[in-house]
Amino acid sequence: MKQRREHLPILSTQTFAKLNAGVLFLRQRRHNPSPPLPPVLSSCWVWSQNRFTLSGGSRGTARESGIIGKSVDPSHRTWRDAATSITAVFILEETKKMDEKKQERQPETATLAGGCFWCLDAVFRKVEGVLAVESGYTGGTDPSPSYRTVCSGATGHAEAVRIRFDPDRISFQRLLDIFFTVHDPTTLNRQGADVGTQYRSEIFWHTPEQEEIARKYIEKLSGTEAVSGRKVVTALTSAGPFYPAEDYHQDYYARNTGQPYCQMVIRPKMEKFQKAFSSRSG
Template sequence: MAIETATLAGGCFWCTEAVYNDVLGVTNVESGYIGGETSNPDYRSVCSGNTGHAEAVRLTYDSDVIGYTDLLDIFFHVHDPTQLNRQGNDVGTQYRSAIFPHSDEQKALAEKAIEEAASEWDDPIVTTIEPLGEWYKAEDYHQDYFEREGSRNPYCMAVVAPKLQKFRKSYQARLKANA
């Protein structure tokens, strides 16, 4: 087992977390904030757009089971990397599309993934590659949010559930449930 870490921001962290919780080889998904200037941000301050942080997920994964390139492939298929500072109705820099590499190798793979993803989209990719910086775990009520609240929360039913369904349909071989 070769445990590694990846940090990705693809809009609302509830959406991204729900997808990666289903991925074979991903051993932990944590929602949090990264890429900003404010120390110890909280959800309210990040949502204001004034801290510079992005809602993101930090993945722990077994690279003997799934590679970083595969995680990036999923990333570029479950959100729209052509929308600047937004995902659907979620608007602001906190919803930007960004990759926070943990090594020079991850940075090179991220650059290559952006180049390859560009051929699949009509509009230019706006995903940024940003310095890793300080990670702040989101409040406990954000962790595993879709799993706990998805069937009761209208946002989750309208936004998260369709993304998760699209992922499950397209990546059946990568699902924990099919292992």
């Protein structure tokens, strides 16, 4: 039976030095019961099941030719169970800081408006790293908007999509790359034949970081060849209440692919997205 090979992460120079010192320390224990603790190791306590903790919070596992060779009693700090072979392999887990950082990186939200929400909904559902897409209304004053009232232009709401994404798989910056590729950010309150404030180009930022990224993106894009030298009119607004659209608007393109609007408006945007991003990562 083949043994499963364990994944060994890339180690920093500092961590590697600690682990190397730990290996040498274990080897010295064979000949000297009380070798001096290397300065780089402020602690090296091997706990149950041959686990240890290094200074800085790094945790790992020690194996010696498949035999538990060294362990320590944390209460008395005395070594026991000497081994006959010392070939230590340290498999480092995430450090405490890395683990905390990973726990903090929960799914994030982006809210974007750029024409009929059917279009953005269709595109972002195909993006790797996007966890969920929901069409809805935001940016207005009516606390109970409907498709009919929003289309009248009286509510102040924009048709938008709320995107939940994994920041470890796709960045907010890459979402903006896609957003600015599949809609025209230079036409005020209009996308093609769809005219009205509900079809405006707008980014509803959820964090100061998103605001800063979006602001710099717009400044860099405006007036460039990518937008035919025109000014980008995309607005930046702090995200407020988001009202999910009626059920029949969700995933509209997939459920109505043969519909004329889907074929003439959404499909070209999908093809443009696929051509531009099919070989790119987040």
